[in-house]
Structure formats: C-alpha cells, structure tokens
Amino acid sequence: MNDTETLKGLIEMAVERHQTSARQLAFKAQDAGLKITYTTLNQIRSNTYKSVPGDQTIRAIAWLAGVEDSVAFTAAGQPVPGPPLADELPPGADNLSPKSRKAVVEMVRVLVDLETTSNDTRTILETGREHDRHKLDKFKADMRAERDSWDANDPDGSKQKTLDNLRQAALARDGETSEDAVITELHGDEARSIPVPPRERLAAHPKVKTRREQLDDEGASDD
Secondary structure (H helix, E strand, C coil), X not given: XXXXXXXXXXXXXXXXXXXXXXXXXXXXXXXXXXXCCHHHHHHHHCCCCCCCCCHHHHHHHHHHHCCCHHHHHHHCCCCCCCCCHHHHCCCCHHHCCHXXXXXXXXXXXXXXXXXHHHXXXXXXXXXXXXHHHXXXXXXXXXXXXXXXXXXXXXXXXXXXXXXXXXXHHHHHHCCCCCCCXXXXXXXXXXXXXXXXXXXXXXXXXXXXXXXXHHHHHHHHHHC
C-alpha cells in the first residue's frame, strides 16, 4: 500500500522526513501555527484513534508529511474542502444584523447537512453494491469449482447423462413437459446405476402387461 493512502502512512512519512518522534512533530506543527498534539499522532499511528480527524489535524499531518492538503484529506476518506467560505462572501456581509447573520448561518447549516446526508447515502449504496458483487463473485467461483469437481469425477459424461435422464423422467411423471424433453431407454450398466423404487411405492399403479402376456391372453381367448 502507498504511504499516502492512509493518515498513518503520512505520519510515518513525516517521521522519516524529519527524523524525529511524534512528540517533536507535534511541536514543529504548533510552531508553524498548526493545531495537533503528539497524542493524536501516536493514536493514529497505532490505529487507536477513535474520533474523526478534524480539518486542522488533517492539514497539520499534510504539512508534516510534505504533501498537498488534498492528499491528506483523501487519505482520511473526507472530501477536500474548498477555500474558506467567508472569503467568498460579498462586501458588507460583516455588517449584517444579528438576525440576518443567524439566517445565513442556518441556511449554510442546512446545506451542509443535506450534502453530508447525500454523501453518506452514496457511500452506503456503493458499499452495498460492492458487498453484492463480492457475493456474486463468490457464487460464481463456487459454481466453477463444483463444475470442475463434477467434470473431474465424470470424464465420460455418464453421470451427467444419468442425471439428465432422471430429470426428464421426473418431468414426465409430474405431467410436465419441455421442448427438449425426451424419454431415453437405459440398458445394461446404465440402467443398473439408477436405483429402483421399492415395490410399495409402485403398488398403486396397475400392472402393465408385456407384449408376450398380451399375446398369451389373446391366444387363450381364441381357445
């Protein structure tokens, strides 16, 4: 994994870059006007940081590692912030009345919430699709393994042929048909490989006379 893909990797880059400890890195960032503590640095390095890193923390790590802010925000899994919104407000914004200021702040808060919810929903959907894709890939792999195993144990295709015949017989028994359904007679070893149902399961069916028995009956009636 590239060191720039995680905040932990960026901190390791900063340690290597400055040849110093996390404590000294925090002091260097603070001297440069950036806010971060060595406790935060150590927790991120040890994967024990439980909070969501704030913008100031991410910017400090970027500065220490010598990379653009956008690299650090991407590593943190957060969108890259634009320039400060206050810098884009029109002249006279600072002269708004308290009531107008409150209305502006509330409007911005609503927009932030909407975009955050939209991003969270998109992440959930993408995660769900990824999970489904992995499930589908696993299913396909299992089916390929099952097919390869079947092929290895059925080199001449006899098992598959027997299975097809059983399926067709079941369709005929249940009164179902398919365009390619055919009845195939089995003889010899092929026939012996199919288990015969017990007699009690056949008792409800009338006996079907063979052609020889039919001829015998016709001969007896002529006498």
